[in-house]
Amino acid sequence: MARKLNTSSLNKDRMPRHVAIIMDGNGRWAKKRFMPRTMGHRAGMASLKKVVRACDDMGIAILTVFAFSTENWKRPRDEVSYLMQLLTEFMRKELDELHQNNVRIQVLGDYNATPPECRIEIKRALEMTRDNTGLIFNIALNYGSRKEILDAAKTLAAKVTAGEIKVEEVTEEIFSGLLYTKGMPDPDLLIRSSGEMRISNFMLWQIAYTEIVVTDTLWPDFTEDDLVQAVVEYQHRDRKFGGLNK
Ligand code: FPP
Numbered sequence: 001m002a003r004k005l006n007t008s009s010l011n012k013d014r015m016p017r018h019v020a021i022i023m024d025g026n027g028r029w030a031k032k033r034f035m036p037r038t039m040g041h042r043a044g045m046a047s048l049k050k051v052v053r054a055c056d057d058m059g060i061a062i063l064t065v066f067a068f069s070t071e072n073w074k075r076p077r078d079e080v081s082y083l084m085q086l087l088t089e090f091m092r093k094e095l096d097e098l099h100q101n102n103v104r105i106q107v108l109g110d111y112n113a114t115p116p117e118c119r120i121e122i123k124r125a126l127e128m129t130r131d132n133t134g135l136i137f138n139i140a141l142n143y144g145s146r147k148e149i150l151d152a153a154k155t156l157a158a159k160v161t162a163g164e165i166k167v168e169e170v171t172e173e174i175f176s177g178l179l180y181t182k183g184m185p186d187p188d189l190l191i192r193s194s195g196e197m198r199i200s201n202f203m204l205w206q207i208a209y210t211e212i213v214v215t216d217t218l219w220p221d222f223t224e225d226d227l228v229q230a231v232v233e234y235q236h237r238d239r240k241f242g243g244l245n246k
Pocket of ligand 1: 028
């Protein structure tokens with residue numbers, strides 16, 4: 001049973017529309033317990049389930065999580081394959097509930113590189129939830145922001161060469177429309193767990209004015225309360241977008 005979320009400290013009028021999360025610290029969590037890293041990822045999946053529900057309950061419109069980067073293929077083969085299995089399991093076990101809750105699942109990144117069983121589950125999830133109108137749940141998978149930006153630049157260059165658009169007509173909106181996050185507002189809040197002060201090639205274009213909250217909590221220990229706390233911290237920030245506040 002999902003725990004009742006304590007949202008009394010939240011200002012309902014200043015909720016972030018889009019929350020992005022770098023779920024870091026699974027390996028360290030496992031190491032502290034003399035467990036294999038894979039167990040840290042499994043515990044991390046449990047945290048993710050809770051956080052998706054909490055975002056839905058809090059009325060956040062978009063949640064984007066960094067599940068697997070283009071650089072993560074460099075990890076030991078066993079760890080990569082376990083992460084792919086976990087993703088497959090997550091899709092199999094959670095899809096019905098997410099669909100019932102009107103959640104729309106999307107993948108940011110080229111998931112064609114994932115194993116066949118994972119691809120099948122992803123396709124099923126994307127198709128089943130395509131018309132849902134509730135929380136948009138973006139899973140960044142085989143995702144790298146530089147690749148995303150470079151691909152957009154190549155597409156744009158090809159359009160210019162083909163005479164479909166003139167260089168001087170290119171705007172930030174047009175460029176944004178070529179990214180995986182096409183049509184979505186940029187993240188208002190980026191949370192990174194486990195204390196690392198890095199962006200790690202995540203949403204470099206989209207986080208230009210995003211508020212960043214870094215928590216020392218390792219991702220498997222991250223709870224709904226940590227999410228609420230991060231949102232409260234966000235709500236106390238003075239967002240100026242490069243301008244001045246009155
Ligand atoms: C970073 O921790 C985490 C990852 C590379 C994977 C994130 C995956 C999950 C939370 C599990 C399941 C996800 C889905 C979508 C089912 P790390 O391994 O770099 O930790 P460390 O820095 O402590 O070594």
